[in-house]
Structure formats: C-alpha cells, structure tokens
Amino acid sequence: MIEFEAVSKAFRRRPVLDDVSLRIADDARVALVGSNGAGKTTLIRCLLGEYVCKGKVLVDGRDPRRDRRQVLKAVGFVPQLPPPLRMSVGELVRFSAKVSDGDPDRMVAVSETLGLDYGAIRRQPFVKLSGGQKQKLLIAVALGRDCRVLVMDEPAANLDPESRAAFFDLLAARKDSTAMVISSHRLDEVAALVNRVVELDRGRVVLDDHVADAVDLSSRLDCFVALSRLEDAFAAALADWGFRNVNGGLEWRGEVPGPDRLRFLGMLSRYAGVLKAVSMDDNGRNGGRP
Amino acid sequence: MSGFLQAARLDVAESLRTRWFLVYALVFGGIIVVALVAGLTESRVRGFTGLGRLLIIYIQLCMAILPVFILITTVRSVAGDREAGVFEYLLSLPIGLAAWYWGKLAGRFLVVFLPVLAALLAAVAWGLVRGYEVPWAALGINIALLVSLAGCFLGIGILISSLARSADLAQGTAFLVWLVLLMFLDLILIGIMIRNQAAPELVVAISLANPLQVFRTASMALFDPQLTLLGPAAWVILDAFGRAGYVVYGLLYPLVLGGVSATVGFLVFRRGDLP
Numbered sequence: 001m002i003e004f005e006a007v008s009k010a011f012r013r014r015p016v017l018d019d020v021s022l023r024i025a026d027d028a029r030v031a032l033v034g035s036n037g038a039g040k041t042t043l044i045r046c047l048l049g050e051y052v053c054k055g056k057v058l059v060d061g062r063d064p065r066r067d068r069r070q071v072l073k074a075v076g077f078v079p080q081l082p083p084p085l086r087m088s089v090g091e092l093v094r095f096s097a098k099v100s101d102g103d104p105d106r107m108v109a110v111s112e113t114l115g116l117d118y119g120a121i122r123r124q125p126f127v128k129l130s131g132g133q134k135q136k137l138l139i140a141v142a143l144g145r146d147c148r149v150l151v152m153d154e155p156a157a158n159l160d161p162e163s164r165a166a167f168f169d170l171l172a173a174r175k176d177s178t179a180m181v182i183s184s185h186r187l188d189e190v191a192a193l194v195n196r197v198v199e200l201d202r203g204r205v206v207l208d209d210h211v212a213d214a215v216d217l218s219s220r221l222d223c224f225v226a227l228s229r230l231e232d233a234f235a236a237a238l239a240d241w242g243f244r245n246v247n248g249g250l251e252w253r254g255e256v257p258g259p260d261r262l263r264f265l266g267m268l269s270r271y272a273g274v275l276k277a278v279s280m281d282d283n284g285r286n287g288g289r290p
Numbered sequence: 291m292s293g294f295l296q297a298a299r300l301d302v303a304e305s306l307r308t309r310w311f312l313v314y315a316l317v318f319g320g321i322i323v324v325a326l327v328a329g330l331t332e333s334r335v336r337g338f339t340g341l342g343r344l345l346i347i348y349i350q351l352c353m354a355i356l357p358v359f360i361l362i363t364t365v366r367s368v369a370g371d372r373e374a375g376v377f378e379y380l381l382s383l384p385i386g387l388a389a390w391y392w393g394k395l396a397g398r399f400l401v402v403f404l405p406v407l408a409a410l411l412a413a414v415a416w417g418l419v420r421g422y423e424v425p426w427a428a429l430g431i432n433i434a435l436l437v438s439l440a441g442c443f444l445g446i447g448i449l450i451s452s453l454a455r456s457a458d459l460a461q462g463t464a465f466l467v468w469l470v471l472l473m474f475l476d477l478i479l480i481g482i483m484i485r486n487q488a489a490p491e492l493v494v495a496i497s498l499a500n501p502l503q504v505f506r507t508a509s510m511a512l513f514d515p516q517l518t519l520l521g522p523a524a525w526v527i528l529d530a531f532g533r534a535g536y537v538v539y540g541l542l543y544p545l546v547l548g549g550v551s552a553t554v555g556f557l558v559f560r561r562g563d564l565p
Contacts, residue, residue: 048382050564069293072384083379086307087300098296099385125307138379151382 001026002047002149002179007055009042009203016042017053018203024179024196026148031190032183034200040183041080043200044151047181048077059149073100076142080153080183082134085126089118089137092126096141107144111137113170115163131158143170150174153183161241165220165257168193172217188266192259193217219258219282225268226251226277234271241267256280293385297393298400301367305401310363315405317359321351322409326416341417342425342513348413349432349509352406353502356436357443357471360402361464364447367394368559369460378565387564391556395448403440407433428512431537435509438544442501445548449555471502476524490526497523501544508540 002024009017017039024030032040045051049064049071057064064071085092097104108118114136121129129137135158142150150171156164171180171193184190187197191211199207225238230249239245241264243254256264261280268278305311325344368391371377381390410433414424447464454460472478474496483493497503507524511533528536 045378045563045565050378050381052561052563069384069386072382075382077379077382079375079379079382081375083376084374085376085379086304091300091303095296095300096383099293099383 003058005056007046007053009053016203020205026179027176028196029180029194031194031197032181033187035185038200039203040200074147075149076145076147078138078142078152078155088123089126090122100145102145107140110144111140114166148178150178150180164260168257168259169218188262191262216258221256221280221282223256224253224279227274228276229274231274237267293389294393297390298397301394301397302401314359318405318409322413341422344413346513353506358468360443361447361468364398364444365451365460365464366457368451369454370457373457381564387560391559399444406436431512432509434541435505438541439505442544442548445551449551452555452558471500474500475503493523497527501547504540504543508537511536
C-alpha cells in the first residue's frame with residue numbers, strides 16, 4: 001500500500017505539489033498523467049524518498065526517507081531520462097544486483113527477453129548505448145528484482161513494438177502481485193496498462209478514476225490494414241510496427257500487443273485519408289473477452 | 291557494509307575512466323621522474339642531499355598541487371552527479387545514504403592518494419637501488435602528513451560539493467578556497483601582515499588554522515631543525531609547540547578539519563533534496 005497524505009512540495013516558494021492525497025493498493029496499476037510541469041516526476045521522487053516534502057509518504061507503512069533501504073528494496077524504478085552513467089553495462093547490473101540483494105543473472109535474462117544482446121554490450125559504457133537499449137536495461141534492472149512496487153516514468157517511450165510486447169508480457173506476469181505507478185504525459189501511451197487513472201495539473205489531483213480492466217496485458221491482435229493508394233510514410237510507420245507487406249504496399253498484416261491497441265489506432269488516425277480497410281482480431285487469445 | 295564497498299568501488303572505477311585521473315597520475319609520476327632525471331638527488335642545497343632533498347621538493351610540490359587537484363575533482367562528485375541526473379536513478383536503488391556518501395569519499399581517497407604514494411615509493415625504490423640512505427622516519431611521517439592533507443581537502447571538497455547547487459559553482463568556490471589558503475602561507479600574505487605589524491595573535495591563529503601552512507611547517511620541521519626555510523609565524527609556533535608536538539598537530543588538525551567538513555557535508559546531503 002502506497003499512501004500520500006497531504007503531500008506538498010515547493011521549489012523556491014513555487015508550489016509543484018499542492019496537498020496531494022492518494023492511496024494506491026497493492027494490486028493497483030495507476031497511470032499518472034498530466035502535462036509537463038504537472039508534478040508527476042516530483043510526486044515520484046517523493047515516493048522514492050529523494051525529495052523532502054510536507055505531508056506524509058508511506059510505502060507499506062514505512063517512510064521512504066527514514067527507512068530508505070527497506071522501502072527501496074521493494075521498489076523498482078525506471079526513469080524517464082536514462083542517467084548519463086559512464087560505468088559499463090555489466091557494472092551497472094552488478095552494482096544494482098549487489099545493493100538490492102538481487103540476482104544479476106535474472107536481470108540479464110529480463111534484458112534478453114526485451115531483445116537486448118547483453119553479451120555484446122556488457123563491456124560498453126551505459127552512456128554510449130542507444131536510447132532504446134538504455135531503456136531496456138533500466139527496465140530489466142527494475143523487473144529483474146523481487147519488488148512489490150514498480151514506478152515507471154514513460155517506460156515504453158523508446159521501445160520498438162516487439163520490445164513493447166515483451167515488456168507488456170513481463171508486466172502481465174506481475175500484475176496481481178505488484179503495484180504499478182506508470183507516469184506519462186499522454187494517456188493513450190499507458191491507458192491499456194492500468195486500472196486507474198490519476199491526473200495531475202499544476203500540482204493538484206484533478207482526476208482520480210478507476211477504469212475497466214478489460215485488456216489482457218499479454219494479448220495479441222492480428223491486424224490487417226488496406227490502403228487506397230501507396231503512401232511511403234505510412235508504409236514506413238507500419239514497417240516500424242513489424243507489419244509485413246502482402247500486396248505491393250497496399251495491404252499489410254501484422255500483430256499488435258493488446259495494450260498497444262490505442263496507440264496503434266492513434267498512429268492509423270494520422271493516415272485516415274489513405275485507409276481503405278482495417279481489421280483487428282484477438283482470435284480468442286484474449287481470454288475469451290472481446 | 292556492502293553498500294559502502296559498492297559505492298567505493300564504483301567511485302574508483304568511475305575515476306579510473308576519467309581523463310583527470312590520467313593527468314593527475316602523470317603529474318605526480320612526472321614530478322618524480324623529472325626530479326630523478328634532473329639529478330636532484332646528486333646535488334646539495336642548504337645541507338640537503340640524496341633522497342632527503344628529493345623528498346623535500348616532492349612534499350613542497352605536493353602541497354601546491356595535491357589540494358587543488360583533490361578539490362577540483364572532488365567538488366564535482368556530489369554537485370556534478372546531482373546536476374547530471376545520476377542521483378535520480380542510482381539513489382532510487384536500496385543503498386543507504388551514509389553508505390553511498392562515505393563509500394564515494396573512501397573510493398576518492400584511494401584514487402587521489404595512491405598515485406602520490408606510488409610515486410614516492412618508486413623514488414625510494416630507485417634510491418635504494420642507487421645505494422642512497424633512505425630517511426625512513428621522515429618518509430613515514432611525511433606519508434602520514436600527506437594522508438592527513440589529502441583527507442583534509444577531500445573533506446573540504448565534498449562539503450563544497452554538497453552545499454553547491456551546480457558543478458560550476460562548486461568548482462569556482464573550490465578554486466577560491468584553495469587560492470585563499472595558498473595566499474595565507476607564511477611566506478606570502480602572512481609575511482606581509484608581519485611586516486605591517488599585524489597583531490601576532492592573529493598571525494599565529496591564521497597560520498594554525500591554514501591546513502596548507504600546517505602541513506608545510508610540519509613537513510619542513512622534519513628536515514630542518516634550524517628552521518631556515520620556515521617563515522616567521524611558523525618559527526614562533528614551532529617554538530611554542532616543540533617539533534614533536536607540532537608534527538602531531540600537523541597530523542591531526544587537517545584530518546579533524548577534513549572529517550568535520552565531510553560530516554557537515556553529509557548532514558547537508560542527507561537533509562536536502564537528493565536529485
């Protein structure tokens with residue numbers, strides 16, 4: 001259980017969080033949304049005990065500032081911006097595993113599930129990796145531990161569709177045992193991952209709503225897209241989603257992870273003018289749900 | 291303990307990768323090599339010869355170079371990591387703040403002190419091969435004085451780093467601190483103050499408070515009982531303390547100053563926002 005009780009935080013007298021109160025249950029998956037400067041990152045940093053704030057923040061009844069080791073052992077964190085660490089990938093994994101009493105092999109296994117070739121990058125400085133590689137590694141460090149709370153700031157922003165699908169599978173495996181706080185400035189990025197939406201605006205909670213938990217995190221949708229005419233940009237976008245061309249560039253087939261359906265439809269909407277037909281079918285792989 | 295060791299190890303590894311460490315190691319190794327090549331051990335100036343003379347020159351150069359190197363590199367450790375966003379991630383891992391802070395300091399101490407020690411020991415090894423007499427007692431005490439000096443400026447450096455909100459500000463402040471301490475050596479501003487008949491108590495207090503002056507006086511006292519190389523304030527102080535007493539003061543005072551500075555830095559670091 002995560003509790004924020006009348007939490008306020010100001011920087012040089014400028015309020016960033018203003019009397020925020022929230023209770024997040026152990027099985028909750030919360031989307032923390034809001035525009036830039038709404039206070040999402042500040043709230044996360046208060047949760048991680050990195051900021052001193054007014055009010056009370058408790059994780060399982062413990063103050064993350066006072067009992068940081070016990071609290072942070074239970075919390076896995078994926079930041080929005082990867083830190084500019086000069087240490088090698090191997091060192092980062094070893095360091096993270098050591099301080100959290102974790103198993104580095106498990107972190108490596110998760111990174112490989114996400115499509116990272118750990119053996120090839122083990123000796124490379126973390127800072128030299130691509131954005132996607134950094135994101136995958138940080139996710140692997142967080143998910144390769146026994147944590148009961150996952151705090152993720154735009155976690156899938158830099159992932160390719162295949163890795164996103166693997167990431168959703170990993171989240172699905174933990175969804176009943178792990179509370180998740182997923183921050184994003186766009187709801188469509190995270191909507192399908194969560195069962196509750198909290199929106200912040202200028203440091204205040206302006207929306208706190210439970211949403212239908214209808215999407216299976218590990219589901220896949222068979223998709224077919226037909227175009228009325230050839231469009232290079234659209235073709236490139238579909239290829240990025242892993243779709244294959246089946247009719248000279250006018251018809252495409254591929255698979256979309258269930259939680260990504262809204263994001264996929266968002267992409268399609270940008271090319272509505274050239275869309276001739278679209279179908280999405282879960283083929284009964286969604287636990288019988290539509 | 292695991293967190294402390296991991297933080298120390300991380301800092302050592304990070305430092306070894308940086309260019310400043312390469313320059314730093316080359317400077318201290320270079321001083322010894324240049325001194326040996328220039329034949330300093332063969333000459334005789336003011337009664338010093340052999341390794342004793344080399345040691346005096348090395349110690350004097352250490353006094354000038356070591357503090358500024360330590361300050362400039364250490365002040366970036368907290369302020370720089372905070373500014374770069376390293377803290378947001380690494381301090382979200384379950385490592386105690388004390389283990390992190392003191393581990394980093396211990397790692398940095400090893401990194402800054404080992405090249406100095408290695409250069410010194412290399413000179414001694416060379417001296418032994420050449421058949422020079424090694425002033426073992428003075429060498430041992432000077433190594434202890436260097437430990438004390440390094441500890442002092444590490445503490446001051448990390449205090450500045452904890453207080454400053456940006457790496458640039460920290461670096462500027464560190465340089466200013468070093469410059470002020472350098473100016474208040476016996477042979478520079480203190481000498482002028484004495485000539486201008488400043489109160490003796492003030493002159494003595496400044497000399498006793500300035501860790502650079504304390505190190506210089508203590509190290510020189512080991513080699514020059516006649517104090518021909520010391521300034522007037524050091525002469526008065528040494529007369530009051532006695533040689534052994536002053537060496538003990540020279541060992542303890544910088545360490546205590548560094549320890550207190552580092553502790554205040556830790557309290558500031560722990561009390562405030564981390565990233």
